[in-house]
Amino acid sequence: MANDRLRDAILRNGLTPGAVAEKIGVDPKTVERWITQDRTPYPRHRHAIAAVVREDVPYLWPKAVTPERASKIGQSELLQIYSRRSSVPYDLWGRLIERAEERIDVLAYAGLFLVEQDPQLVDVLRQKGADGVEVTILLGDPTSEAIERRSVEEGAPGLMAAKIGQVQQYYNRLEGAPGVTVLYHDTTLYNSIYRFDDEMLVNMHVLGRHAPHAPVMHLRRLNGGDLFGTYADSFDRVRKASKPQPGGERGEVAA
Incomplete structure (x- = not known):
């Protein structure tokens, strides 16, 4: 299943997976997998991408942040x-x-x-x-x-x-x-x-x-x-x- 929220957020900001990859210092194929295969990035990459596309981490990856962690x-x-x-x-x-x-x-x-x-x-x-x-x-x-x-x-x-x-x-x-x-x-x-x-x-x-x-x-x-x-x-x-x-x-x- 694809991560349509991430794909949409990237497009809305006039970016491409390659441009995002360059901004956060990863391989473009890695960003493609995050989108097409709904892979969950490491926390440091999640926060970096969220900052680039100006969205919240829980919106882009709803299952990545547990309720306990969100509360903390x-x-x-x-x-x-x-x-x-x-x-x-x-x-x-x-x-x-x-x-x-x-x-x-x-x-x-x-x-x-x-x-x-x-x-x-x-x-x-x-x-x-x-x-x-x-x-x-x-x-x-x-x-x-x-x-x-x-x-x-x-x-x-x-x-x-x-x-x-x-x-x-x-x-x-x-x-x-x-x-x-x-x-x-x-x-x-x-x-x-x-x-x-x-x-x-x-x-x-x-x-x-x-x-x-x-x-x-x-x-x-x-x-x-x-x-x-x-x-x-x-x-x-x-x-x-x-x-x-x-x-x-x-x-x-x-x-």
Whole structure:
């Protein structure tokens, strides 16, 4: 059986098996066997190829990384944990946004603090989108039951919908901006997720506590790890169920 994922990844990057072989220092016939016979390379070669074709090792060779090994690598993906969001250094947010070259993802109910702490954020995101960065912002649907339930849990009925209304005034300015998508979800969130390429800040939700007082994990993706991927998959699932307008019909949105 052929390794179609590896073949596709090589072609998508405009490469040939020979070019890959030259980059990682092996015989071209060896790369051909990895593709046509689905041979599994040594770990050092797996990581080298994954870097060349910009894919994860588990995607290219699903059986090569055991769950136990993925879990251990995942532990190294945790760079820092903050006991509360308000403890995350202000300049860290700015650095992560500035360095992003491929994608910026925001999944929250409102995330009002982002535009409050940086009044220029909307302009920055607009420019990022124009520069080729895929910017996706997923906000809570203020008309949904999930939003009101969250407000009640925080002891302030109607507050979350009001916060979303405030943040909409900022993000509405991004309408029509190339590379920028703003959608609405009615999901019960267990975490707010802020992704910047291969780094991520995950703000955990704690019953009865407001988000600024809940812990935040700073993650950086490693090939073969499963912690970063867990939250990246969560973001993608919510995105597929999001909609362009509050109160609109739920359905899959094209990537």
